[in-house]
Amino acid sequence: MKFSILVSEGPYTHQSSDTAYQFAKAVLAKGHEIFRIFFYHDGVNNATRLTTPPQDDRNIVNRWSKLAEENNLDLVVCVAAAQRRGIVDEGEMKRNGKDATNLAPGFRISGLGQLIEAGIQSDRLVVFGD
Amino acid sequence: MTTKKFMMVNRKAPYGTIYAWEALEVVLIAAAFEQDVSLAFLDDGVFQLKKGHNTKGIELKAFEKTWGALEDYDVTKLYVDGDSLKERGLTADDLAVPVEVLSRADIGKLMEEQDVLLSF
């Protein structure tokens, strides 16, 4: 079965991002496919590579990057939500005249259409938020 | 393109958080993708539809006008939970656009018919 996941909250403040990650791992462990994980609202903050959590705490951003790399996952960050919250890739930096990028590996920035497409192409779409 | 039934479930008040606004952006994109879009408003979500928002003082964008624009996108299925309205001292006349007022059980039945339920 094809699953997609919507992550609507950022790392650490809400448990949603952790739950979404554990759920994604369980989906894969069961042999299902993940079509896309889409990050919206403050969920886009899961994609900044600039976090430095305490050494003895989980590194939520790196965890997502690693999961994506090991399983060839499509992690998509909503461009409008990202612009509002300062999550920037090369393209956005040039387009909006910013002086830095901060997008973590394994993520890409794209439009809300990717969320709709995930809904269309997947058998199940689960929302994790507040 | 495949058409699926998308229902956007709105349960939060406007302006105190961004969810209502960013939910609307999803509605418009889903409509642009020619999906079968309906909106459900329950709990504090019903406040989003209240007429007469004046957001100048809080410097947030008011989205009352956007409700009116939904029709241009062929998004006309707006369902409102009657109990949520009553609990909050509202009636359908207080709302900015025509809606269908339903019981929670009937909204539940509509939810069962959807392909995708997006909550904000």
Added chain:
Amino acid sequence: MLHIINKSPYDRPALETALATGEGSILLIEDGVYAAVKGGAEESKVKGAQGKFKFYALNVDLDARGIADRVMDGVTVVDYAGFVDLVAENKTCQSWL
């Protein structure tokens, strides 16, 4: 339909709204697991709904909150694999945030 509830019933009306929408399966996760506690104010509401809904609670969230030893009868404890199965078995799921 699978209803996923992640907020404490003492904090948000999500569980109450979900229960009014009909029938199906309810999965309690994160702070939502507090609704599964024996002897709490929500117990009669949950027990009363057990005719129309099947209740589940996520084990790791119960453990984290120190309440795994006081889950009321009629609530099935599941792990993340069980969570995935519940989503797969139900045509749609509603996250009552």
